[in-house]
Amino acid sequence: MRLSEANIGRLPDNVGVPGYERSGARHAVHFGIGAFHRAHQAAFTDACNRDGGPTWTITGVSMRSATVAEQLNPQDGLYTLTIRSGDGTDTRVMGSVAQVLVAGPDRETIVERIASPDCHLVTFTVTEKGYCRAPDGSLDLALASDGFYPIVSDALSRRRDAGLPGLSLLSCDNLSGNGKQLGRLMREWIDAKSPDLRNWFDSECTTPDSMVDRIVPAPSPDDLDELEQRIGLRDEGAIFTEGFTQWVIEDDFAGPRPAWEDAGVQLVGDVAPYETAKLRMLNGAHSLLAYAGQDHGHTYVHQAIADPQLRTLVRRLMLEEAAPTIDAGEDQDLAAYAEQLVTRFENPALNHRLDQIAMDGSQKIGQRWLEVLAEQQNGGASICEAILTGIAHWLHHVSAKARPVDDPQADALQRVCAETSGPELVEAVFGTHALIQSPWRPSDAETDFILARLRDLG
Numbered sequence: 255m256r257l258s259e260a261n262i263g264r265l266p267d268n269v270g271v272p273g274y275e276r277s278g279a280r281h282a283v284h285f286g287i288g289a290f291h292r293a294h295q296a297a298f299t300d301a302c303n304r305d306g307g308p309t310w311t312i313t314g315v316s317m318r319s320a321t322v323a324e325q326l327n328p329q330d331g332l333y334t335l336t337i338r339s340g341d342g343t344d345t346r347v348m349g350s351v352a353q354v355l356v357a358g359p360d361r362e363t364i365v366e367r368i369a370s371p372d373c374h375l376v377t378f379t380v381t382e383k384g385y386c387r388a389p390d391g392s393l394d395l396a397l398a399s400d401g402f403y404p405i406v407s408d409a410l411s412r413r414r415d416a417g418l419p420g421l422s423l424l425s426c427d428n429l430s431g432n433g434k435q436l437g438r439l440m441r442e443w444i445d446a447k448s449p450d451l452r453n454w455f456d457s458e459c460t461t462p463d464s465m466v467d468r469i470v471p472a473p474s475p476d477d478l479d480e481l482e483q484r485i486g487l488r489d490e491g492a493i494f495t496e497g498f499t500q501w502v503i504e505d506d507f508a509g510p511r512p513a514w515e516d517a518g519v520q521l522v523g524d525v526a527p528y529e530t531a532k533l534r535m536l537n538g539a540h541s542l543l544a545y546a547g548q549d550h551g552h553t554y555v556h557q558a559i560a561d562p563q564l565r566t567l568v569r570r571l572m573l574e575e576a577a578p579t580i581d582a583g584e585d586q587d588l589a590a591y592a593e594q595l596v597t598r599f600e601n602p603a604l605n606h607r608l609d610q611i612a613m614d615g616s617q618k619i620g621q622r623w624l625e626v627l628a629e630q631q632n633g634g635a636s637i638c639e640a641i642l643t644g645i646a647h648w649l650h651h652v653s654a655k656a657r658p659v660d661d662p663q664a665d666a667l668q669r670v671c672a673e674t675s676g677p678e679l680v681e682a683v684f685g686t687h688a689l690i691q692s693p694w695r696p697s698d699a700e701t702d703f704i705l706a707r708l709r710d711l712g
């Protein structure tokens with residue numbers, strides 16, 4: 255029997271339920287309703303709804319696959335969120351998601367929903383590649399025409415024509431200056447495709463920056479079976495996560511938003527110090543563990559961080575390479591942050607797979623590693639051995655023919671790895687005509703270091 259509004263009363267008492275009227279006049283449309291959104295923004299919004307403020311509902315949009323729609327729509331949008339920590343598990347039903355639509359077949363409904371007077375926010379977790387950036391950082395218009403850009407811009411044109419106010423477009427992805435990037439890319443789309451919208455967009459819409467943090471592994475079939483045994487209902491949309499959660503948002507909204515601060519969200523003037531620390535320390539360490547960990551024979555993050563050699567490299571990356579490039583705010587203690595991250599990585603209950611993190615490296619390592627390398631190089635520091643070791647493992651990962659490489663640049667990277675070697679390989683990937691977005695141009699010493707590590711990997 256599936257979890258749904260009709261069956262919610264069958265849940266055991268230790269499973270929390272929404273307990274509020276799940277309809278309301280305040281609405282957000284979210285692009286990219288994967289596991290992360292359901293453990294983060296949707297959970298913060300559910301907590302606000304439970305607090306008794308005006309109820310906010312979310313329409314989730316999947317860009318391509320109907321999987322999440324098939325998981326959640328038969329369940330009336332309900333799903334459980336289970337926190338796994340050393341202390342055990344805690345499961346609660348989330349009520350903030352009203353419906354899931356799919357960008358292709360449901361395009362007109364999505365446009366209508368964003369263009370409705372009840373909609374105040376459009377939010378995004380479309381992953382790094384969902385922003386459709388070319389290697390030089392500009393918008394790739396051909397790719398973007400299959401992304402969220404045309405849908406959002408059509409809906410905004412309708413709002414303008416109807417005399418409705420603009421919207422806050424809130425990026426919740428792991429990009430540096432995610433809101434600024436979204437604003438710049440959205441303007442590139444508008445200038446190319448609907449230039450008459452540009453002035454209205456500039457004066458009526460905002461794109462706040464935000465830093466998002468919660469480790470959310472992709473659920474496994476065993477996770478769902480174990481949950482069903484425990485709660486007595488089948489939840490095809492169940493999510494499992496850690497206790498830690500953080501969301502820091504630039505306070506720059508065009509209209510109403512949930513009172514997220516009541517649920518622990520930090521609304522600040524400048525997100526940059528939090529975001530840089532998170533991307534360079536947490537995500538930077540994650541990517542190192544992902545590529546080096548798999549080469550060391552590990553499957554999960556908690557196994558890789560227990561490997562003494564990798565643990566030393568991770569600490570070095572965080573404290574000696576990334577931390578000196580971060581302009582920390584007064585309330586940030588980067589050494590304590592690094593310790594807290596190691597403890598989070600050690601959580602054995604999460605079973606966070608390294609191959610999940612290894613996906614889309616070409617889109618991730620720019621903000622995680624290459625910005626650090628560029629800044630350290632400009633500052634004249636000695637070479638960053640931990641990050642460069644990570645790069646060797648990444649090149650080894652993308653060049654391997656034995657396993658599939660899940661990356662939009664996989665074909666181009668594999669071709670370069672097959673056709674070039676030595677300094678030409680490093681130059682082709684990161685050099686002047688970089689294959690991936692790279693603010694860093696490797697020095698001879700850095701190139702030699704990477705190539706020596708790569709040779710060790712065979």
Ligand code: CS2
Pocket residue numbers: 428466467468469470536537540541610611612618
């Ligand atoms: C991870 C992130 O998969 C990845 O690339 O590094 O999803 C990470 O778990 C989150 O950013 C944590 O907030």
